[in-house]
Amino acid sequence: VFILWRKPFDVGDRIQIGEYKGDVVDLRLFQFSLLEVGNWVDAEQSTGRIIHVPNGMVFSFPQANYSQGFEYIWNEQQLYVSLDSDHKRAQVVLKEIMHELLHGDFKQIELELKKAHKEHFITFSQYTPMVYTKILDRGIQLSLRYLCHPRKRRYFEHQITEAILERIKLELTIRIVYPITSVIL
Numbered sequence: 001v002f003i004l005w006r007k008p009f010d011v012g013d014r015i016q017i018g019e020y021k022g023d024v025v026d027l028r029l030f031q032f033s034l035l036e037v038g039n040w041v042d043a044e045q046s047t048g049r050i051i052h053v054p055n056g057m058v059f060s061f062p063q064a065n066y067s068q069g070f071e072y073i074w075n076e077q078q079l080y081v082s083l084d085s086d087h088k089r090a091q092v093v094l095k096e097i098m099h100e101l102l103h104g105d106f107k108q109i110e111l112e113l114k115k116a117h118k119e120h121f122i123t124f125s126q127y128t129p130m131v132y133t134k135i136l137d138r139g140i141q142l143s144l145r146y147l148c149h150p151r152k153r154r155y156f157e158h159q160i161t162e163a164i165l166e167r168i169k170l171e172l173t174i175r176i177v178y179p180i181t182s183v184i185l
Helices: 002-006 087-120 150-169
Strands: 014-017 020-027 031-037 046-054 063-065 073-081 130-136 139-148
Touching (some): 020 046, 087 130
Antiparallel strands (some): 014 020, 020 031, 031 046, 073 139, 130 139
16 A cells, blocks of 8 residues: 555666665565566666565665656766876866767756756756766776666666777877786796
Protein backbone atom coordinates (compact mmCIF):
# COMPACT_ATOMS: atom_id res chain seq x y z
CA VAL A 1 0.00 0.00 0.00
CA PHE A 2 2.86 2.37 0.89
CA ILE A 3 4.53 1.80 -2.50
CA LEU A 4 1.32 2.29 -4.46
CA TRP A 5 0.09 5.26 -2.40
CA ARG A 6 3.28 7.21 -1.55
CA LYS A 7 5.12 6.22 -4.76
CA PRO A 8 8.74 6.27 -3.55
CA PHE A 9 9.38 4.72 -6.98
CA ASP A 10 7.40 3.57 -9.99
CA VAL A 11 7.84 1.24 -12.96
CA GLY A 12 10.64 2.63 -15.13
CA ASP A 13 12.53 4.33 -12.29
CA ARG A 14 16.13 3.42 -11.60
CA ILE A 15 16.52 2.84 -7.88
CA GLN A 16 18.85 1.41 -5.28
CA ILE A 17 17.48 -0.23 -2.14
CA GLY A 18 19.97 -1.84 0.19
CA GLU A 19 22.53 -3.65 -1.95
CA TYR A 20 20.17 -3.96 -4.93
CA LYS A 21 20.23 -1.52 -7.82
CA GLY A 22 18.24 -1.55 -11.03
CA ASP A 23 15.30 -0.41 -13.12
CA VAL A 24 11.86 -1.13 -11.64
CA VAL A 25 10.08 -3.43 -14.11
CA ASP A 26 7.17 -4.70 -12.00
CA LEU A 27 5.21 -3.74 -8.87
CA ARG A 28 3.10 -6.35 -7.08
CA LEU A 29 1.31 -6.70 -3.77
CA PHE A 30 4.17 -8.46 -1.96
CA GLN A 31 7.23 -7.74 -4.10
CA PHE A 32 8.65 -5.51 -6.80
CA SER A 33 11.11 -6.53 -9.51
CA LEU A 34 14.29 -4.84 -10.70
CA LEU A 35 16.27 -5.34 -13.87
CA GLU A 36 19.63 -5.37 -12.11
CA VAL A 37 22.39 -2.92 -13.02
CA GLY A 38 25.95 -2.80 -11.74
CA ASN A 39 27.13 -5.68 -9.57
CA TRP A 40 29.90 -7.24 -11.73
CA VAL A 41 29.10 -4.98 -14.72
CA ASP A 42 30.74 -1.54 -14.84
CA ALA A 43 29.07 1.85 -15.17
CA GLU A 44 25.68 0.64 -13.99
CA GLN A 45 24.81 -1.26 -17.12
CA SER A 46 22.31 -4.10 -16.99
CA THR A 47 23.41 -7.55 -15.87
CA GLY A 48 20.30 -9.07 -17.45
CA ARG A 49 19.12 -10.53 -14.14
CA ILE A 50 15.71 -9.83 -12.63
CA ILE A 51 15.79 -9.36 -8.85
CA HIS A 52 12.53 -9.84 -6.92
CA VAL A 53 12.60 -7.67 -3.81
CA PRO A 54 10.11 -8.05 -0.92
CA ASN A 55 8.06 -4.87 -0.47
CA GLY A 56 8.92 -4.82 3.23
CA MET A 57 12.46 -3.68 2.35
CA VAL A 58 11.13 -0.14 1.79
CA PHE A 59 10.73 0.08 5.60
CA SER A 60 14.13 -1.44 6.41
CA PHE A 61 16.50 0.20 3.93
CA PRO A 62 16.93 3.68 2.49
CA GLN A 63 16.03 4.01 -1.19
CA ALA A 64 17.86 6.07 -3.77
CA ASN A 65 15.75 7.03 -6.77
CA TYR A 66 17.73 8.15 -9.81
CA SER A 67 14.56 9.18 -11.65
CA GLN A 68 12.61 11.34 -9.19
CA GLY A 69 13.39 14.97 -8.57
CA PHE A 70 16.25 15.36 -11.01
CA GLU A 71 16.92 12.91 -13.82
CA TYR A 72 20.67 13.49 -14.07
CA ILE A 73 23.56 12.31 -11.91
CA TRP A 74 27.09 13.58 -11.49
CA ASN A 75 29.69 11.30 -13.02
CA GLU A 76 33.44 11.52 -12.56
CA GLN A 77 36.41 10.16 -14.48
CA GLN A 78 40.03 10.50 -13.41
CA LEU A 79 43.07 11.01 -15.57
CA TYR A 80 46.64 11.22 -14.27
CA VAL A 81 49.35 13.29 -15.94
CA SER A 82 53.02 13.60 -15.02
CA LEU A 83 54.18 16.37 -12.69
CA ASP A 84 56.12 17.96 -15.56
CA SER A 85 53.05 17.99 -17.85
CA ASP A 86 51.32 21.24 -18.73
CA HIS A 87 48.33 20.54 -16.48
CA LYS A 88 46.68 23.87 -17.37
CA ARG A 89 46.67 22.88 -21.04
CA ALA A 90 45.36 19.43 -20.07
CA GLN A 91 42.46 21.08 -18.22
CA VAL A 92 41.61 23.16 -21.29
CA VAL A 93 41.68 20.10 -23.56
CA LEU A 94 39.51 18.06 -21.18
CA LYS A 95 36.94 20.85 -20.82
CA GLU A 96 36.80 21.25 -24.60
CA ILE A 97 36.20 17.50 -25.01
CA MET A 98 33.42 17.43 -22.44
CA HIS A 99 31.73 20.52 -23.89
CA GLU A 100 31.85 19.06 -27.41
CA LEU A 101 30.32 15.75 -26.30
CA LEU A 102 27.85 16.98 -23.69
CA HIS A 103 26.69 20.41 -24.93
CA GLY A 104 23.59 18.90 -26.55
CA ASP A 105 22.22 18.08 -23.07
CA PHE A 106 22.93 21.49 -21.46
CA LYS A 107 19.53 23.03 -22.31
CA GLN A 108 17.62 20.00 -21.03
CA ILE A 109 19.76 19.86 -17.87
CA GLU A 110 19.11 23.54 -17.24
CA LEU A 111 15.33 23.05 -17.64
CA GLU A 112 15.33 19.97 -15.40
CA LEU A 113 17.41 21.79 -12.79
CA LYS A 114 14.94 24.73 -12.68
CA LYS A 115 12.07 22.26 -12.26
CA ALA A 116 13.97 20.33 -9.56
CA HIS A 117 14.72 23.57 -7.73
CA LYS A 118 11.03 24.52 -7.64
CA GLU A 119 9.79 21.10 -6.58
CA HIS A 120 12.62 19.79 -4.35
CA PHE A 121 14.96 22.75 -3.69
CA ILE A 122 17.73 20.97 -5.57
CA THR A 123 20.32 23.45 -6.69
CA PHE A 124 23.84 23.38 -8.12
CA SER A 125 26.03 26.46 -8.48
CA GLN A 126 27.37 25.01 -11.72
CA TYR A 127 25.93 22.36 -14.01
CA THR A 128 28.44 22.47 -16.85
CA PRO A 129 31.45 20.11 -16.91
CA MET A 130 34.38 20.86 -14.62
CA VAL A 131 37.93 19.62 -14.14
CA TYR A 132 39.42 19.47 -10.64
CA THR A 133 43.15 19.15 -9.95
CA LYS A 134 44.91 17.29 -7.16
CA ILE A 135 48.55 16.29 -6.64
CA LEU A 136 49.06 12.64 -5.70
CA ASP A 137 52.12 10.42 -5.41
CA ARG A 138 51.68 9.14 -8.96
CA GLY A 139 51.27 12.56 -10.58
CA ILE A 140 48.59 15.17 -11.11
CA GLN A 141 45.05 13.82 -10.89
CA LEU A 142 42.58 15.55 -13.17
CA SER A 143 38.99 14.72 -12.20
CA LEU A 144 36.44 15.28 -14.93
CA ARG A 145 33.00 15.95 -13.40
CA TYR A 146 29.85 16.22 -15.48
CA LEU A 147 26.10 15.65 -15.35
CA CYS A 148 24.64 12.84 -17.42
CA HIS A 149 21.55 10.69 -17.58
CA PRO A 150 22.16 7.53 -15.47
CA ARG A 151 21.43 5.23 -18.40
CA LYS A 152 24.02 7.01 -20.57
CA ARG A 153 26.85 6.96 -18.06
CA ARG A 154 28.93 4.26 -19.74
CA TYR A 155 28.28 5.73 -23.20
CA PHE A 156 29.66 9.12 -22.15
CA GLU A 157 32.62 7.56 -20.30
CA HIS A 158 33.50 5.69 -23.49
CA GLN A 159 33.07 8.74 -25.74
CA ILE A 160 35.12 10.97 -23.44
CA THR A 161 37.89 8.37 -23.04
CA GLU A 162 38.16 7.84 -26.80
CA ALA A 163 38.34 11.61 -27.37
CA ILE A 164 40.99 12.02 -24.66
CA LEU A 165 43.18 9.31 -26.17
CA GLU A 166 42.96 10.93 -29.62
CA ARG A 167 43.51 14.51 -28.43
CA ILE A 168 46.31 13.87 -25.94
CA LYS A 169 48.39 12.25 -28.72
CA LEU A 170 48.55 15.70 -30.33
CA GLU A 171 49.70 17.45 -27.15
CA LEU A 172 53.47 17.25 -26.75
CA THR A 173 53.43 18.87 -23.28
CA ILE A 174 50.97 16.42 -21.70
CA ARG A 175 51.92 12.91 -20.65
CA ILE A 176 49.40 10.44 -19.22
CA VAL A 177 50.84 8.38 -16.35
CA TYR A 178 49.71 5.14 -14.76
CA PRO A 179 51.05 2.88 -12.04
CA ILE A 180 53.52 0.28 -13.26
CA THR A 181 55.68 -2.31 -11.57
CA SER A 182 59.01 -3.46 -12.94
CA VAL A 183 60.64 -6.71 -11.92
CA ILE A 184 64.34 -6.88 -12.70
CA LEU A 185 65.91 -10.34 -12.54
